Amino acid sequence: MAVLLVGCATRPYQPQAMTYSEIERIQLTNADCGRADSFISMMGEQLRLKGYAGKNPEELATEEDRKYNSRAKVVMWSLRIGCNNPNRYK
Amino acid sequence: MKRAILLLALVSTTASADCYMRISTRLTPQMVNSQPVDTQRLVVPDSRGQKCVMRYRIHVGNDWETVEGIGVGATETDACARALDLSRGSMLKEVSPQRVSADSQMVCTDLPDIRVHPVRIGDIVWQSEVDLHSIPTERKMFWYKRTQCRMFVERDSKNANLWLYQGVICQNNTSPNSKWQVIDKY
Numbered sequence: 001m002a003v004l005l006v007g008c009a010t011r012p013y014q015p016q017a018m019t020y021s022e023i024e025r026i027q028l029t030n031a032d033c034g035r036a037d038s039f040i041s042m043m044g045e046q047l048r049l050k051g052y053a054g055k056n057p058e059e060l061a062t063e064e065d066r067k068y069n070s071r072a073k074v075v076m077w078s079l080r081i082g083c084n085n086p087n088r089y090k
Numbered sequence: 091m092k093r094a095i096l097l098l099a100l101v102s103t104t105a106s107a108d109c110y111m112r113i114s115t116r117l118t119p120q121m122v123n124s125q126p127v128d129t130q131r132l133v134v135p136d137s138r139g140q141k142c143v144m145r146y147r148i149h150v151g152n153d154w155e156t157v158e159g160i161g162v163g164a165t166e167t168d169a170c171a172r173a174l175d176l177s178r179g180s181m182l183k184e185v186s187p188q189r190v191s192a193d194s195q196m197v198c199t200d201l202p203d204i205r206v207h208p209v210r211i212g213d214i215v216w217q218s219e220v221d222l223h224s225i226p227t228e229r230k231m232f233w234y235k236r237t238q239c240r241m242f243v244e245r246d247s248k249n250a251n252l253w254l255y256q257g258v259i260c261q262n263n264t265s266p267n268s269k270w271q272v273i274d275k276y
Binding site for chain 2: 056057066073081088
């Protein structure tokens with residue numbers, strides 16, 4: 001049996017990166033450590049979508065690019081450091 | 091002829107050494123923010139046994155400083171342990187005419203020159219080639235993927251703008267004096 005799809009949307013799905021203000025609103029607590037890996041991978045995905053992945057900050061063209069990159073990485077490293085080194089801030 | 095020129099160039103390269111003023115500055119433990127790191131040693135026989143010259147880096151106030159200590163002992167271990175004693179150390183400052191005073195000595199060395207400089211992700215560096223974090227609580231070591239790491243800061247002033255980056259370096263292996271890799275900078 002052949003199924004013929006007619007009239008379906010033909011535009012491919014293109015994921016969009018979060019905005020800076022969305023990233024800025026992220027608040028982390030110890031309770032987030034249980035899902036740290038998925039948070040980190042989500043932030044990494046935002047950097048890939050923006051085209052910043054693996055780049056040094058000097059290579060980013062504008063101040064907005066650097067701010068976005070820095071904010072996302074602060075979130076990632078806060079989780080990596082805070083969740084795996086519980087005595088660091090005592 | 092070409093070969094002769096190349097040889098001359100090689101001779102002049104190998105003969106050059108960095109020169110510093112050795113300044114006797116008494117360091118108190120309160121002034122120092124770090125243990126000696128990035129140590130380099132030069133051991134030579136001495137009439138009393140072994141003479142060890144240790145060069146290392148310590149973080150004093152807001153900056154990394156290069157310190158040189160000399161120790162003599164029956165064995166290399168004794169001599170180098172004495173040379174690493176902070177109270178025997180003298181700071182090495184780059185030569186500049188204004189700094190020369192009667193109680194300064196000029197020393198020249200072929201040991202690698204370690205200083206703070208801009209780094210890129212992936213670079214392999216000595217620990218003291220990047221600055222300690224400006225916030226003291228962020229200077230502590232931490233573990234990431236089973237390696238010891240620490241955060242650093244880098245100042246970049248271009249076109250009248252001052253950019254302050256931070257980043258992460260992790261130790262390449264577990265030996266105490268190993269180099270570090272720049273894991274991230276942002």
